[in-house]
Amino acid sequence: MKKYEKLVRDKIPEIIKKSGRECEFIIAPEKERYDLLEAKLQEEVEEFLEDKNLEELADVMEVLFGLANALGFSEEELLKARANKNEERGGFKEGIVLKSVR
Template identity: 70%
Template sequence: MKVYNKLVRDRIPEIIKNSGSECECSVVTGAEKTEMLEKKLMEEVEEFLEAKNLEELADVMEVLFGLADVLGYSEEDLVKAREKKRDERGEFKEGIVLNKTF
């Protein structure tokens, strides 16, 4: 038996059972769900920094959508907020580093 005690994607229990294994799960809500999503975000960011691939980056985005949901926002709300900020302040494509202001 392996113990995880971590947040997983919604279909993971089904996938485990379909593979012929069993699992024990519980459901968290409220502050506990938010806390576990924040931990999951850190886990996924670390995995992305190690692998630097699109799949891990997509995992980070999925957790961000989960956090938006617990805060009462939709995926669309998050994308619109990103677009608004991008239009007002730009993106991170050019690699500009602010060294000093005078």
């Protein structure tokens, strides 16, 4: 039996059962979820940096939504904050590298 002890997506236990295997899981207490999400963010960012594909990037985004939720914000509020910051300060599309300020 393989042990994991990590946060997984909500449908993973169901997917495992449908494949004919068994799994053991718990629902993390509310007070532990934020720390689990931070660890998951680090895991997903490392996977993205290694594989550099859209699926891994989507995983990073899903964890960000989970962190927002754990902090009491909705996905919509996170996206609105992103849009506001983009409007005020821009994004990262142009590749501007600040070298110095005098």
